[in-house]
Amino acid sequence: MRIVVLAGGIGGARFLRGLKQAVGPDSEITVIGNTGDDIHLFGLKVCPDLDTVMYTLGGGIHEEQGWGRADESFSVKAEMKAYGVGPEWFGLGDKDFATHIVRTQMLGAGYPLSAVTEALCDRWQPGVRLLPMSDDRVETHVLTDIDGERKAVHFQEYWVRHHATIPAHAIIPVGAETAKPAPGVLEAIAEADVVILPPSNPVVSVGTILAVPGIRRAVAQAAAPVIGLSPIIGGAPVRGMADKVLEAVGVETSAAAVAKHYGSDLLDGWLVDESDAAAVAEVEAAGIPCRAVPLWMTDVDATTAMARAALAFAEAVRTA
């Protein structure tokens, strides 16, 4: 079975760990990763979402934190501070720095991000094919107010530095309109047996991937069922601050609203948490088949059950 997953960072990565356990070794999982969160720090190219997927599936992730490396040290960062070179608010450990140095060196040598990601995965062996959504630079900016002035800041500045506590008036995936899908992205979607939107952020993760010209249409027109899992449970994000960016794009923070935001042209099925069973009728009224199942990724087994539910739903949709 060929499975395509459009993934952001922590939520997507944890879902993928369950999905890998849910499927047999003869299944092929292609992950199309969000690169809108990418940022240049200290002259190095940092790809937080790709790395979170790679580290999580490759066994290097800091489990409690959900991002960055386990057993990490912060010697380089302390030196940067001693040199007075910022930003200080982005937590890069020494091991993590190495990944960004290797990536930046390869990009500087002329390799596209997709080739670099493949090379990094040679080490991590994530057990999935990890593709960046695009080899072109896309940077999600947030239109906000800082010190009374309206300005656009990099998503990471909004998210990590300000913890999404400053107003978000608009989310702008800068460069998306001219970006091309990375090699293999459209083909993977076209050849998939199922496409899954995991409980990643629907605006700044999955939404950014879908903003790359050609990807949304490829997903919408895919022969395969497209099944989404709600990142909203009981009117709040499972984790992170998705409510803030949903508000910025005028979408209510509810499982049903997110489904309708994706749209019936895109989704062939939507899973909400069992506590949101009341939303099933609203989603189905919008033309999207919907089921309520447990959606808390409390551990790998719970996540595996979620992945199985998504695959079963896809099968049901396919034969309906």
Add this chain to the structure above:
Amino acid sequence: MRIVVLAGGIGGARFLRGLKQAVGPDSEITVIGNTGDDIHLFGLKVCPDLDTVMYTLGGGIHEEQGWGRADESFSVKAEMKAYGVGPEWFGLGDKDFATHIVRTQMLGAGYPLSAVTEALCDRWQPGVRLLPMSDDRVETHVLTDIDGERKAVHFQEYWVRHHATIPAHAIIPVGAETAKPAPGVLEAIAEADVVILPPSNPVVSVGTILAVPGIRRAVAQAAAPVIGLSPIIGGAPVRGMADKVLEAVGVETSAAAVAKHYGSDLLDGWLVDESDAAAVAEVEAAGIPCRAVPLWMTDVDATTAMARAALAFAEAVRTA
């Protein structure tokens, strides 16, 4: 008093520590640092000699080793190995990596190496003005035989990887012929009250600095006395493997031969170790005033005495 020192790495840095102690706080020391050893590693610009001077005078050096940082860790390097990215033979610690990241970022932003070095020194406060010999790229290569094949390798590959145990047929400062002295270099030499060639490697350190067009002539024509300290004692290098590169340029490994290699047009005085007192006559016969004094840099006080001897010699030469 305005003092100019043409310095390589460890030998030059240790001499400078003694010189700083020998002179009063109203003296200005300008160090013209060798950049022919510079190398790009992992996409980062590494300047071993400039950093050794900066760390040594700024209190960050690994004292026993003579290069690199004290209390260093090697997390980034271990990750590089895990990624299969080399070379493994160059020892870069985590703290050291930070310096190279900052430098590379600033160079990438368009700052010349001299401005970058000044910015790094803002932190280290070495108590000297540290200038790279040139803002242009100069890379010392060594013509050698590897596996029966004659080829030119980067000096660091010859020196650090092969420990100078492979043949050296020629030393080639690639790029030197078109390099320009960094801003301030020629002015500092012209305005100096004394110019010192410390016991650095006469071929790959001081020799490379002198290979930058304009610098040798500026030193030779300087109004100030030019005093050199022999890096050879008793027919062997004080440290390092200078004998190998002297052989490559056809110079005997002796205190007198190095003086004559520099030449009477350049030197106004040459200090040899007291154990080489027999060489004084030979050096003076070549037209270079010479004295024998203790030249072992066993500790800072011994080095301070060497610096005082050099300054006294300059004074004697000036008034002669």
